[in-house]
Amino acid sequence: xxxxxxxxxxxxxxxxxxxxxxxxxxxxxxxxxxxxxxxxxxxxxxxxxxxxxxxxxxxxxxxxxxxxxxxxxxxxxxxxxxxxxxxxxxxxxxxxxxxxxxxxxxxxxxxxxxxxxxxxxxxxxxxxxxxxxxxxxxxxxxxxxxxxxxxxxxxxxxxxxxxxxxxxxxxxxxxxxxxxxxxxxxxxxxxxxxxxxxxxxxxxxxxxxxxxxxxxxxxxxxxxxxxxxxxxxxxxxxxxxxxxxxx
Amino acid sequence: xxxxxxxxxxxxxxxxxxxxxxxxxxxxxxxxxxxxxxxxxxxxxxxxxxxxxxxxxxxxxxxxxxxxxxxxxxxxxxxxxxxxxxxxxxxxxxxxxxxxxxxxxxxxxxxxxxxxxxxxxxxxxxxxxxxxxxxxxxxxxxxxxxxxxxxxxxxxxxxxxxxxxxxxxxxxxxxxxxxxxxxxxxxxxxxxxxxxxxxxxxxxxxxxxxxxxxxxxxxxxxxxxxx
Numbered sequence: 421x422x423x424x425x426x427x428x429x430x431x432x433x434x435x436x437x438x439x440x441x442x443x444x445x446x447x448x449x450x451x452x453x454x455x456x457x458x459x460x461x462x463x464x465x466x467x468x469x470x471x472x473x474x475x476x477x478x479x480x481x482x483x484x485x486x487x488x489x490x491x492x493x494x495x496x497x498x499x500x501x502x503x504x505x506x507x508x509x510x511x512x513x514x515x516x517x518x519x520x521x522x523x524x525x526x527x528x529x530x531x532x533x534x535x536x537x538x539x540x541x542x543x544x545x546x547x548x549x550x551x552x553x554x555x556x557x558x559x560x561x562x563x564x565x566x567x568x569x570x571x572x573x574x575x576x577x578x579x580x581x582x583x584x585x586x587x588x589x590x591x592x593x594x595x596x597x598x599x600x601x602x603x604x605x606x607x608x609x610x611x612x613x614x615x616x617x618x619x620x621x622x623x624x625x626x627x628x629x630x631x632x633x634x635x636x637x638x639x640x641x642x643x644x645x646x647x648x649x650x651x652x653x654x655x656x657x658x659x660x661x662x663x664x665x666x667x
Numbered sequence: 668x669x670x671x672x673x674x675x676x677x678x679x680x681x682x683x684x685x686x687x688x689x690x691x692x693x694x695x696x697x698x699x700x701x702x703x704x705x706x707x708x709x710x711x712x713x714x715x716x717x718x719x720x721x722x723x724x725x726x727x728x729x730x731x732x733x734x735x736x737x738x739x740x741x742x743x744x745x746x747x748x749x750x751x752x753x754x755x756x757x758x759x760x761x762x763x764x765x766x767x768x769x770x771x772x773x774x775x776x777x778x779x780x781x782x783x784x785x786x787x788x789x790x791x792x793x794x795x796x797x798x799x800x801x802x803x804x805x806x807x808x809x810x811x812x813x814x815x816x817x818x819x820x821x822x823x824x825x826x827x828x829x830x831x832x833x834x835x836x837x838x839x840x841x842x843x844x845x846x847x848x849x850x851x852x853x854x855x856x857x858x859x860x861x862x863x864x865x866x867x868x869x870x871x872x873x874x875x876x877x878x879x880x881x882x883x884x885x886x887x888x889x890x891x892x893x894x
Contacts, residue, residue: 475796501802512797516815525811526801571797578801 432481459634505575545577565596694850713779738777763842786817826882
């Protein structure tokens with residue numbers, strides 16, 4: 421039986437020492453879906469995201485991506501990670517490489533593309549995020565929004581099946597947020613499957629298929645954005661949304 | 668003969684200088700050869716050990732830590748004397764040159780390992796996560812992403828340490844290596860005059876000032892690139 425979900429997380433527990441950060445998460449994302457994950461800081465959203473490509477090793481539970489259980493022994497995790505793009509809050513561009521170098525590194529080392537082919541692929545990916553004209557710029561010559569778009573291109577170039585966004589706009593000046601959200605909106609329209617941890621509620625309202633609220637390492641509730649934002653079932657969700665709205 | 672003449676006669680005696688200049692020049696080239704071999708082997712050793720240690724394979728890590736701590740704690744002279752005078756009694760006999768090269772390579776390797784390791788550890792975790800998330804292996808990440816950044820940070824301390832340890836080639840005089848200091852003291856004994864020591868000092872300046880200047884140049888160059 422094939423798994424109907426592109427990302428299928430079952431019974432996920434994650435503890436750091438004696439602290440249980442994820443306390444049994446079941447979380448599914450279908451192809452072409454954009455799921456927003458929200459919750460108070462320390463609720464485990466980022467850890468959940470990091471477990472989805474095994475940057476964090478789950479304590480127990482399974483993470484299945486594109487039909488492959490990442491937690492099974494013998495899985496080539498490096499190969500699987502090509503199919504799972506990730507974007508970080510602090511961009512994490514390689515400071516010693518140009519924008520183009522940042523994108524080509526994995527193309528050359530992981531996909532074993534030649535120099536010319538990788539440069540071409542990288543330029544196409546940078547084009548998609550509107551950064552082709554800055555291909556030869558170093559990260560310190562770019563604004564935060566531009567850096568984040570290059571980071572998105574770095575993930576996109578590998579043609580992932582799913583993209584994970586870990587607070588992609590939290591480190592940006594307000595006037596730069598729009599450019600990154602625009603790129604994400606374009607990706608959504610081209611049919612990319614996306615999981616987004618973010619506090620950009622307006623974007624969630626406009627673009628998300630589903631909003632998942634996490635608190636205390638558990639999914640409290642999830643639903644379509646209209647319902648979650650206007651009529652959440654649980655008081656905890658209501659409290660959180662009220663606090664975020666006033667922030 | 669007044670005081671000044673006596674001073675010049677004892678320390679800058681042109682006859683003595685002329686006579687012993689060739690042997691100091693020999694010492695200079697031997698020291699250069701020894702120093703280059705120590706620097707290349709020591710830094711390579713340190714880098715390899717730091718890379719192995721970054722794989723976090725506990726038993727091997729402990730051995731490397733033990734090695735680095737011991738070699739950093741022991742005075743190089745003690746090691747040179749041990750290697751040169753004690754090892755032959757267990758059947759391992761090395762020339763003075765080899766003993767000095769081996770000792771200082773091991774010492775530089777120990778310091779370089781700690782310096783490289785500090786550089787590697789100081790690189791932000793996000794760099795690892797970003798690289799690994801694109802499918803790079805641990806080793807690929809280390810070599811393409813982390814090391815190039817780490818090495819930039821380590822250039823100043825590594826340059827200083829390298830100069831300090833390379834100067835210890837003078838210890839070769841204890842085990843009969845014909846490096847600068849040995850040539851100078853030998854010439855001093857034969858001539859009964861201190862001028863060869865002045866020649867030796869000049870030879871050290873000639874050898875190390877370019878190294879110090881090169882180190883500073885590398886530092887400013889990398890600092891500029893990092894911005």
